Amino acid sequence: MFVDVAKIYVKAGDGGHGAISFRREKYVPFGGPDGGDGGKGGDVIFVVDKGLRTLLDFRYKKKYVAMSGENGGSNNKFGKDGEDLIIKVPPGTVIKDAETNKIIADLKDENDSVVVAKGGRGGRGNSKFATPTRQAPKFAEPGMPGEERWIILELKLLADVGLVGFPNVGKSTILSMVTGAKPKIANYHFTTLTPNLGVVDLPGVKSFVLADIPGIIEGAHEGAGLGIDFLRHIERTRVLIHVIDASGIEGRDPIQDFYQINEELKLYNEKLAKKPQIVAANKMDIPGAEENYKRLVEEMSKHNIKVFKISAATNQGLKELMQYVAQVLEALPPDEEPIGEFYIPEEKKFTYTIKRADDGAFEITGSFVDRLLLSVNIYDSESLKYFHKVLERKGIIEELKQMGIKDGDIVRMNDFEFEFIE
The missing domain is CATH 2.70.210.12 (GTP1/OBG domain)
Structure with missing residues (x-):
């Protein structure tokens, strides 16, 4: 789990x-x-x-x-x-x-x-x-x-590169072919229910960490499908490999898939859609994929995005793809951008409030009162002198005077009461 x-x-x-x-x-x-x-x-x-x-x-x-x-x-x-x-x-x-x-x-x-x-x-x-x-x-x-x-x-997974795309486009297969990871792979949607990590360590390729992010579907930014639970893992990555089923075997249009996934990324967090992307046109071993590949290359040229022709099942083009990804990573500056607003703790202070009760007594309540009463022994004269000095230092005596307290008025602090004497 x-x-x-x-x-x-x-x-x-x-x-x-x-x-x-x-x-x-x-x-x-x-x-x-x-x-x-x-x-x-x-x-x-x-x-x-x-x-x-x-x-x-x-x-x-x-x-x-x-x-x-x-x-x-x-x-x-x-x-x-x-x-x-x-x-x-x-x-x-x-x-x-x-x-x-x-x-x-x-x-x-x-x-x-x-x-x-x-x-x-x-x-x-x-x-x-x-x-x-x-x-x-x-x-x-x-x-x-x-x-x-x-x-x-x-x-949030600490991966350099994230594999994104619709379910069942071959992300897990790619991960298994280029790393030592052994994700569950089967021909049905949402096989990957948890993000998988692997280290790409191929000859001639500088190693990096690759994450297989579970498939994104329309409405993911609102929690549809696996939704927000897994979109958060893409936030850590520095480069995205956008895996697209170039065969169109499931009846989807590859170009429409590209824009739909990016729209979900943008709606969840606009910074995600701005991360460097590389398109991996997968399932090129299936008849009919070539025509969609050409369409993808033409469309991606508008966004200056490189498209790689691959077949994860046959290991076609995967080494070239990983070599290029490593080069892109090498050229990127370190990502030190904060991931959100940081919490600044408030200074802890013992506070109090004074109000006039219905019976005319001056009621003092708050954390300052609770702590002071724990500190003193109200049955000891020395302790009561210390108690009075603390009230003076805190400014409570002066505040009571400003509120019009007179000799003989009752001051109530929780269960403790005393007569005010100037």
Whole structure:
């Protein structure tokens, strides 16, 4: 089974919590704070493995979670960092953010890698909050949550040259004759249900990778037949060999076939139709093919496209075709064109909103509030002083004043309420 698209959920590890601890040693009855920091959460990292060919593993496993960092301990012991989660993918894998459909990474070469979800930072232990005036802080910082997201994996074959054309025109036979690949071949449409790759390595021909793309039919750009699932594989190729049945044995006109296939390429992605093309007039061993070959040569001369007379079944003209393809590849500049819009992650910030509730209280909600309440001990005076200082630094106190808060008004933060006093 060939799987070339997968949607999966990834989550990096959460940071470990900072510890609240005090030295308790003999002869040191009132030791200072010694709570250690929490460990960092593990990242989720994708790495190219040349031994892989499909995304089949992701068909059955959809959720990938990295290890969280360990909590801090006493005696200023730091929590252990969570282990990174390494996920291996085949070369040619494009990773997209599922929400925006923008590209996070394009992994082409061996050992290419990308961090798709960063682990959360470990929280600071209470020893980090000690000051000359706050000598025994009874609060610590929670670990930061690890990043999480749904992503889409798309596999696009890394081939130099793609064989395109209608079903049953002989693409698989050509691949089998000029490479060591052994694709399934039979005389019916859509024999090739998955793209096949092979390396052309003939005497006197500089080697290159050739892909047999499943047959394209009218409406393929909209998903008809094998459609979009396989059109994406042509995007990676630098040259297209357009295989045409010159015999017309199935009742189709070779010239009409050429224009129809190109129209599908253009409708899917206009850049595809602009790739260098070479026409391979196949099945020349069948009577009646010669007349169509002459028509093809005349028509293709209008587009400055070279036509090769071949018979894949008898190996006629295949070496000459491959020699010419190698020359065209040699003359082309490296293809470094981006394959789409890249994803730019937003800066993560803890935010809040303030609104007036129906009962007159000032309600403060948001990720900033959630994290702050996890950090403080509301039953400890030192901790509450730190809590008030954070509200001042964040600008919340000033914002409340601008909203008209007065002494005695209630401020509500999730389940925690307090009276405002100037």
